[in-house]
Amino acid sequence: MKINETNLQFKNLEKRAKTDRVVIHHTAGNRNATVADIHQMHLNNGWVGCGYHFFIRHDGTIERGRPEWAVGAHSLTVNARSIGICLAGDFTIYQPSEIQLVSLEWLINSYLLHKYPLINIVGHSDTDSTQCPGILFPLDKFKNITSQLVKLIVNGRLVNVPLRIMDGRTEALLSDNWVQLRELANMLGADISWDELTRTVNMSIK
Ligand SMILES: [Zn+2]
Structure with a gap:
């Protein structure tokens, strides 16, 4: 093609x-x-x-x-x-x-x-x-x-939650609400990064 x-x-x-x-x-x-x-x-x-x-x-x-x-x-x-x-x-x-x-x-x-x-x-x-x-x-x-292509990895482990990208930001469905992962990371004081190649959000919570 x-x-x-x-x-x-x-x-x-x-x-x-x-x-x-x-x-x-x-x-x-x-x-x-x-x-x-x-x-x-x-x-x-x-x-x-x-x-x-x-x-x-x-x-x-x-x-x-x-x-x-x-x-x-x-x-x-x-x-x-x-x-x-x-x-x-x-x-x-x-x-x-x-x-x-x-x-x-x-x-x-x-x-x-x-x-x-x-x-x-x-x-x-x-x-x-x-x-x-x-x-x-x-x-x-x-x-x-x-x-379906977005993945979330927290402290090295794949987390199985529904994910979507809205306005360029990844969101996870938590208790029936879509939550921006970056906001969540900020709240938790966690490091967050995006890997374009694998469409993966990496979060590390200290
Ligand atoms: Zn049209």
Whole structure:
């Protein structure tokens, strides 16, 4: 699998300072659309070009949209801190193709997570008031990719508590409340560090 580079021309783009989310979208339209179609559509909207950073066609082809370093135009609330991926199709009516989901998984696991270890995977409906990416898109499965990847080690031992990353910070579910590990460490006077490669929080309590 690979990212197919495209030669889309953009007017002017702004550099994105932060990347802590990946937002998944559907086109809510024609399942045969390509990134070039979306680029033209967004230009027609008066935008600088395709608002998504990646596009996955119905046949699973991954295409590059807006350059990865640029602020996208795909989710009003998190454009400044996120990468947008759009899948061709309307998943309020039918499911994405199997190969589209395989491509999406590859893009997240084999590419994005290596480059941006702290990202959270979310759906557009998590960041704005919308049905996108549609009720028939398996959003939970993709959100779990990142939430399940974080590990917590306290004094050298793996601790088995539910963990998630919110706004770039790791939280643990303790007595039904999500608690920021850094705050917890501060309270306990413990040392805390993050290992990007293994997505592990190391805490050492003296
Ligand atoms: Zn969307």
